[in-house]
Amino acid sequence: MVTNIALAIGVAFVLTQIANVATTVYLHRALAHRAVTLSRPLTVIFRTIIWLLTGIRPRQWAAVHRKHHAFTDEDQDPHSPARLGWVRVQLTNVALYRRVARDPEQVQKYARDLPQTTLDRYVLDHALLGLGTTTAILMVLLGPWLGIITAGLHFVLYLSLSAAVNAIAHTFGERPYENSATNLQWLAFLTSGEGLHNNHHAAPTSARFSLDPGQIDPGWWTIRAAQRIGWATVRHDTPILATPRRTP
Numbered sequence: 001m002v003t004n005i006a007l008a009i010g011v012a013f014v015l016t017q018i019a020n021v022a023t024t025v026y027l028h029r030a031l032a033h034r035a036v037t038l039s040r041p042l043t044v045i046f047r048t049i050i051w052l053l054t055g056i057r058p059r060q061w062a063a064v065h066r067k068h069h070a071f072t073d074e075d076q077d078p079h080s081p082a083r084l085g086w087v088r089v090q091l092t093n094v095a096l097y098r099r100v101a102r103d104p105e106q107v108q109k110y111a112r113d114l115p116q117t118t119l120d121r122y123v124l125d126h127a128l129l130g131l132g133t134t135t136a137i138l139m140v141l142l143g144p145w146l147g148i149i150t151a152g153l154h155f156v157l158y159l160s161l162s163a164a165v166n167a168i169a170h171t172f173g174e175r176p177y178e179n180s181a182t183n184l185q186w187l188a189f190l191t192s193g194e195g196l197h198n199n200h201h202a203a204p205t206s207a208r209f210s211l212d213p214g215q216i217d218p219g220w221w222t223i224r225a226a227q228r229i230g231w232a233t234v235r236h237d238t239p240i241l242a243t244p245r246r247t248p
């Protein structure tokens with residue numbers, strides 16, 4: 001029994017980490033900010049991972065996120081802890097996300113460059129189909145109950161870590177650059193680099209989130225590996241700052 005629960009936690013953690021790499025490299029750095037251009041095969045791999053492990057529609061995610069950057073911690077920010085409190089953003093991030101994601105006008109406004117493809121319409125935009133497929137595979141591999149528990153743990157962990165970037169990484173931590181986001185290396189370890197969120201708001205078009213020596217951005221390692229085999233092209237090698245470094 002204990003071994004089974006340990007297995008479920010281990011598999012769920014690995015699945016969440018795979019989903020986090022796809023989220024930060026594909027949804028965030030490639031689609032939302034165009035900081036990196038990915039090859040067709042890598043795009044297909046990441047798009048499939050997002051469908052199977054998150055149920056997110058990339059166009060909607062990019063729209064919500066671009067709106068967050070346009071109005072960071074102002075009235076129209078979809079998920080601002082400065083306005084709503086970090087606990088509310090942490091616990092209701094999915095509902096806050098949906099308010100914008102389910103509004104076709106806002107999705108069109110912020111993600112007009114990401115039209116729905118035929119494959120999206122018939123397969124990949126059907127979130128429950130992707131998540132159901134993953135749950136079914138886990139049930140076959142691990143047995144019905146352990147499969148369901150593993151899928152549930154993965155979904156809770158993934159959603160909690162995504163919420164933490166919006167809630168905790170706009171509230172606690174270091175702010176070396178002049179913006180309201182924060183850097184938290186422990187969160188960056190768990191989210192493939194997303195925890196270096198102050199750096200990201202400072203240089204949103206940079207494919208690399210680690211800007212100072214000693215900072216670790218696993219998402220950047222993934223991009224570097226993809227670059228080496230010709231599957232990724234970075235927009236600029238030197239980060240371009242949108243907000244300056246704070247003077248001590």
Ligand SMILES: [Zn+2]
Pocket residue numbers: 068072166170181197201
């Ligand atoms: Zn932010």
Ligand SMILES: [Zn+2]
Pocket residue numbers: 028032033065069200204
């Ligand atoms: Zn961003």
